[in-house]
């Protein structure tokens with residue numbers, strides 16, 4: 001039925017490095033241009049981890065030019081996913097904080113494995129950083145304003161039952177059924193004529209995407225000023241050190 005599977009593979013935690021973002025965009029573009037494909041299942045090849053989100057090492061101790069290149073790549077992937085003409089289904093087979101959660105929120109449907117460890121949410125505030133307005137918009141469009149307001153301020157990571165309750169995911173299923181469920185949901189979405197579904201998706205999503213498109217450069221400048229602050233760099237270093245020390 002013309003369904004591709006994109007399996008993220010950047011061990012150990014599928015962090016969204018510049019290289020991963022770039023390759024993801026290229027793969028998506030190829031699938032968009034190949035008319036034999038109508039849908040994509042986005043999933044992970046790293047056991048227990050869908051994606052650890054944006055790669056913190058790309059945002060820490062690097063040059064301004066690097067930050068700008070990185071942020072443009074983050075914007076690009078979000079725009080491509082959010083406005084994709086393909087049916088995108090996230091088969092979430094692991095934990096998905098921050099950018100990992102955001103990636104799944106750009107999909108049309110989310111199936112999450114029922115494992116209490118597989119938390120998801122936009123936890124940026126816990127790192128001492130702030131989810132940009134378009135991250136916030138994506139969450140609001142999924143779970144509504146009040147739930148998003150509380151989740152964003154507290155940096156909440158929702159376990160599967162809670163994620164389902166607030167509407168962050170559409171289905172929670174046993175871990176060994178995530179892929180088969182994604183496939184049967186895909187069949188249902190592909191039964192709808194493409195042109196009608198695509199125009200409807202665009203109608204729902206374009207106003208949100210346009211807000212970023214209209215101010216992409218300003219958004220990059222804003223990110224540069226924010227991420228270059230000493231206090232933000234310090235927060236990120238402390239957070240990364242904590243992650244590294246966990247093992248020791």
Ligand SMILES: CCCCCCCC/C=C\C=C\CC(=O)SCCNC(=O)CCNC(=O)[C@H](O)C(C)(C)COP(=O)(O)OP(=O)(O)OC[C@H]1O[C@@H](n2cnc3c(N)ncnc32)[C@H](O)[C@@H]1OP(=O)(O)O
Pocket residue numbers: 012013015049051052053054055056057095097098099100123124127129130131132133222223226227240243244245246247
């Ligand atoms: C006013 C408006 C301002 C607007 C300005 C905009 C500013 C916005 C800026 C940024 C937005 C960022 C969004 C993000 O996505 S930030 C990333 C958030 N991610 C996380 O918090 C997840 C962190 N990771 C974990 O919690 C765990 O690693 C977990 C995914 C649960 C996996 O746990 P485990 O299996 O135990 O693995 P380890 O913790 O031991 O990690 C293994 C190694 O991987 C490194 N790691 C983990 N996460 C990341 C990451 N996101 N980026 C880079 N590296 C990561 C970890 O340090 C370990 O490394 P090492 O082996 O060297 O010790």
